Amino acid sequence: MASGKQSKQSLLTVLVALGANIVVALAKTVAAVITGSASMVAEAAHSWADSGNEVFLLQAERRAARPSDELHPSGYGREAYVWSLFAAVGLFTAGAVVSILHGLSQLGTGEPDSNYLINYIVLAIAFVFESVSFLQSFRQARSKAAERDTGTLEHVLSTSNPTLRAVFAEDAAALIGLVIAFFGVLLHELTGNAVYDAAGSILVGILLAVVAFVLIDRNRRFLLGEPAPDRVQQAALATLLQHPEVDRVTYLHLEYVGPERVFLVAAVDLVGDDKESDVADDLYAVAEALERNEHVAEAVLTLSRRGAPSLVPREADTDELR
Incomplete structure (x- = not known):
């Protein structure tokens, strides 16, 4: 199991992310229902997927912390990679696939004008909450990277802590997704063409798919047996x-x-x-x-x-x- 301090830091990072994602998911869902914006639907799916993933990550922290026994003399640490793998697959299926399919279904449908102000307000609120969550994971990653005299992003990709990597990646993707959704809504408003809104949904889905594949690959490597650097x-x-x-x-x-x-x-x-x-x-x-x-x-x-x-x-x- 990880050290007590490390475990507490990871647990705090997950709890902050979970709280932020639930609040943001609720707000995005309301906005998506009111406005019918494809980008907002994608963002709502994204946030609900992230919320579900945080539950998997909490399970990863809990089960990996069990002490070693006769059946597992090396402990249960690899369970962290199993549950983190579930979270990454969930991000792909519940986030990426839903967003892409919804965006494709909205192409050429002539989506009516939305209540753009509601979308902008919700996107702004979501950006604040996601930024708080991202700063928590960024501080933890930067602190660990400084101890090892390496770059923050390099540490996130190589660290044996799957919880930190997952929360950091998902929060970063959330902020980028909000920017994509904002421009999708904005271009829809400026041009009157709903294809930009649908394209925003598709791009958010592609972003989530890329993040999910990276996380799946890293967890796969550690489950197979990643040698220490x-x-x-x-x-x-x-x-x-x-x-x-x-x-x-x-x-x-x-x-x-x-x-x-x-x-x-x-x-x-x-x-x-x-x-x-x-x-x-x-x-x-x-x-x-x-x-x-x-x-x-x-x-x-x-x-x-x-x-x-x-x-x-x-x-x-x-x-x-x-």
Whole structure:
């Protein structure tokens, strides 16, 4: 499971997003019913899809936080990717598909003039609420990116925390979608041609489809077994070599098994030439010490084969083992 602080930050981010999406979805639905705007229908579908997705993300946080047991010695962290995958599929089906199909059905239908003022007011209110939600996820992403000395967007795409990635992506898509809807309504008003409103619905759907496919692909990769980046590998190697029992490391593999949690496998040479029982105790002691790090779900150590080349650590911060 993720660290307590990380889990609380993710939970707060999801709750803020859920509250904002419900309020916005209700407002957009009312506006869509009153005005009949295709863009507003697409935006309403978008917000209701996001609201449903936040429920999936809350479930992801809850189930991934369960402690390890005999059946799952590495914990239940991968459940976060399962439920986040459900959320991404929901975004595609309930958001993208509905928006695109509705927009296509409105092309050439001669949609009557809408009450444009209602649309503009609702879009403005939605922009404020979505901005608050996006700022929450942006601050969390920027803070984590700064710790790793990387760009915010790069961190969002590569992070092992699917909740942060999903909320950030959905909030960013929501703001872009509102801009698209605004221009769809505005061009409809200025030209009297409803095709712009329908096109806005289609474009919102395409935007949601792109975001959904990115999120689906990232969750798929982590479910299959995403290796930890080189920065984390080097931090783990440096940590291993700090143990007085370890002479050298010849093999190291780290794989994410949940948000900021890795499964560590290593082959090591131990100092001295102890008998077999003592060697087993030493390996167990080193593995147990590694597992006291909140970011190591499980550590498995074995002896290096004779003549295997050593892994040479580069300069690394052992605190970055996360």
